[in-house]
Amino acid sequence: MKTSTHLKYIKAHDPEGLHEDTTQTLSELAFIEDELHFLRDLITENTLELIVGKPFEESRKLAEKLSSLENKEKALLKELKQHHNNLELLLDDIEVPNEVKDYKDTHYKLMMKVINFYAEVKSVKRNIFKIIAENRKKNKEKRLL
Known part of the structure; x- marks a missing residue:
């Protein structure tokens, strides 16, 4: 999966950019769920x-x-949906000190979690795929003998 967020540029994003990042990541997570x-x-x-x-023990660990x-x-x-919903608070007309900075900090942390999750x-x-391919190859060799 490709995360559109360039983490070093989160601080420069406006709320619309943060919204796009979050929406894209929600879509990617839905795909990963499938x-x-x-x-x-x-x-x-x-x-x-x-x-x-x-490879039974290895298979069990993978499961x-x-x-x-x-x-x-x-x-x-769930955390990302909550973060997405919090964007509305950022866009309201009420001024809260450090609101944008706090939101961007949270956004950065969530994007790091997502990237680590993708790697896992x-x-x-x-x-x-490696275990199944090796197992099928061995079974095919046994049938040929």
Whole structure:
């Protein structure tokens, strides 16, 4: 996933730019939610092969990590939606000292969480595909012998 936010430029963003960043990130998180469901289904469909095969312990750890990512995604999505809703407070006509700075600081922290989350998802996804591909290759070799 590509995060449109350039973290070093958050301080220069106006509220409209922050809104676009947040909306884009919400969309990306919704896509990742679908992707995590796909990965869960992929593991479920290959459970027997993964249990019988040598990488059972590694597969179990990946399934646990996937569950953890699903929980993180839900929490991050909730936090980001709240942040998105708080943008309305930033745009109201009431002047609050440091309101924009505080919002941008929160925005920066959330974008860092999102980037770290994307990295975790990418790593787990890569490992799941690697294990399944190796397992299928071994099964294919056994059938050919």
